Amino acid sequence: RKEVEQDPGPFNVPEGATVAFNCTYSNSASQSFFWYRQDCRKEPKLLMSVYSSGNEDGRFTAQLNRASQYISLLIRDSKLSDSATYLCVVNIKGYGDKLIFGTGTRLQVFP
């Protein structure tokens, strides 16, 4: 089983739609969680950290469920520019200084 698993998609949604991605992680010792965004094999860029109480950044909302070991990303009012691959990233306690990246979920927003 992979340490971090994501549905690869693609998720094809119209502009203005709301879309949600989930990500599951296998190591209960995971400490920190992030969503990164990656455009067309360019460099990954931090989208947002994920806090235990959930957090919001504009149209983006991240949630963490430690009991079920998953994190989610909700995008409201999708824009064409949101088309990208979203990477779920986990920092595991005791794994040293390293992050574990999921393979990503691809989102395609169409007009």
Place this chain on the structure above:
Amino acid sequence: DAGITQSPRYKITETGRQVTLMCHQTWSHSYMFWYRQDLGHGLRLIYYSAAADITDKGEVPDGYVVSRSKTENFPLTLESATRSQTSVYFCASSERTGGRQPQHFGDGTRLSIL
């Protein structure tokens, strides 16, 4: 501009050749990382460095060598390139690790080994 830069952006070489990918950051971040990204896999850590002269293996270190004589540079060398090392390579840095410290990535090097 401050940031993290990789060179070359693209490289084609032949099996058996030695090739070095460069990574330079201007933030004076302590930590630097090398990843490779292949279809069907997430980013996989090759090597990382906690400070100058301190390096450690990641998930897929075989066939790679790193050094870090200066804080700002972290070159990655393929001593004898193989076709399986064809990939996109990303360098990243962070001020510290653990907690909520994100990593900042360079633009990547697209490496093809014929």
